[in-house]
Amino acid sequence: MHSLPKNVQKLIDHFVRLPGIGPKTASRLVLYLLHSSDSFVVDFAQTLSDLKSKVRFCTRCFNLAEDDLCSICKDESREGDKIMVVEDVLDLFAFESMGDYHGLYHVLGGVIAPIQGIGPDDLTSGMLIKRVKDSKGGIGEMILAMNPNLEGEATASYIKGELLKLSLEGLRISRIARGLPTGADLDYADKVTLLKSLQGRVEY
Amino acid sequence: MHSLPKNVQKLIDHFVRLPGIGPKTASRLVLYLLHSSDSFVVDFAQTLSDLKSKVRFCTRCFNLAEDDLCSICKDESREGDKIMVVEDVLDLFAFESMGDYHGLYHVLGGVIAPIQGIGPDDLTSGMLIKRVKDSKGGIGEMILAMNPNLEGEATASYIKGELLKLSLEGLRISRIARGLPTGADLDYADKVTLLKSLQGRVEY
Numbered sequence: 001m002h003s004l005p006k007n008v009q010k011l012i013d014h015f016v017r018l019p020g021i022g023p024k025t026a027s028r029l030v031l032y033l034l035h036s037s038d039s040f041v042v043d044f045a046q047t048l049s050d051l052k053s054k055v056r057f058c059t060r061c062f063n064l065a066e067d068d069l070c071s072i073c074k075d076e077s078r079e080g081d082k083i084m085v086v087e088d089v090l091d092l093f094a095f096e097s098m099g100d101y102h103g104l105y106h107v108l109g110g111v112i113a114p115i116q117g118i119g120p121d122d123l124t125s126g127m128l129i130k131r132v133k134d135s136k137g138g139i140g141e142m143i144l145a146m147n148p149n150l151e152g153e154a155t156a157s158y159i160k161g162e163l164l165k166l167s168l169e170g171l172r173i174s175r176i177a178r179g180l181p182t183g184a185d186l187d188y189a190d191k192v193t194l195l196k197s198l199q200g201r202v203e204y
Numbered sequence: 205m206h207s208l209p210k211n212v213q214k215l216i217d218h219f220v221r222l223p224g225i226g227p228k229t230a231s232r233l234v235l236y237l238l239h240s241s242d243s244f245v246v247d248f249a250q251t252l253s254d255l256k257s258k259v260r261f262c263t264r265c266f267n268l269a270e271d272d273l274c275s276i277c278k279d280e281s282r283e284g285d286k287i288m289v290v291e292d293v294l295d296l297f298a299f300e301s302m303g304d305y306h307g308l309y310h311v312l313g314g315v316i317a318p319i320q321g322i323g324p325d326d327l328t329s330g331m332l333i334k335r336v337k338d339s340k341g342g343i344g345e346m347i348l349a350m351n352p353n354l355e356g357e358a359t360a361s362y363i364k365g366e367l368l369k370l371s372l373e374g375l376r377i378s379r380i381a382r383g384l385p386t387g388a389d390l391d392y393a394d395k396v397t398l399l400k401s402l403q404g405r406v407e408y
Contacts, residue, residue, distance in 0.1 A: 007255060007259050008255070008259055011252060017240075027294055028224070032222055036221075040218075041253070044215075045250070045253035046253070047215045049249030051237060064209050065209060
């Protein structure tokens, strides 16, 4: 569009590179910013430019952190004998906002996806195995909380295999439950979900 | 969420203030930025911080501009006797990307909305009337291109009234056509759209 000032077009192009934002949304965001207060835009830009320099990844669990360890790994009130293995930080956020899990985490940084050329070496799974080994039996339970899809299942299965190779006694390996989500309608559920909800039925 | 580094939370809060972006989308965007290259993030921040200082509004039509006049007002190949009055810059972008309009624009900066306390004085309509008056008959056609809703119609009607007060001979005032959009299904069209498509029928 020949009518856009260079800087506006450049900012739109930046927004468009973000996931889920198309050219129309990007234009709307930039126009909103143009009508926002100067202080908001300047503060936004400053926070953005600080992001990479001020935020690191926890050296133990690969959660976002400000120091070597993230706030969860530093928190001594958490149950240190439980590790929940999640695909990415957003999944960790989801469990944290639930508020009922008080153990530690391990962020894999993705899932095994051969088609996209992502193997176990591209994830932090090696560091996870080392972490469990180094704990010398200090880990009582590993909760595999990858997404219930093809890649998630393959990754969970791979990690289970690696953990079993350590042949640690007393290490419980669990997988988050599959079944019908709250508020679901049996009518509309797919066959696999129904099967899982039957296989995973509990005493009532 | 107690697990988020301050800077990450602050950036999420900034994104959430943008229209159409909720906390989940904001987290996803920030996580994407954390995994993007340093140069992209730094360049993004720089463009954002330059936005307000480098972008202005055209003193004639209130389009975005880098100088006193926007690129459309400066372009001498455009038809200077036509002004299309639009609500905001996004509407101008929409007509520009269509590519078939070669006249000038006037961006109102909103519509008359008494419930939100927006009156004609909050818009650039006064400047539009002055612009038409100062042109001393140089404007042949005013195309009122506000949205076809209550506020848009009220604004169009107000501007028409003000233009008529100038009693300029040879000034044609038009309103963009209403009817069925391309690809629409008569079955699903609302009554007002059907009525407008009938009232506005053209020789075939």
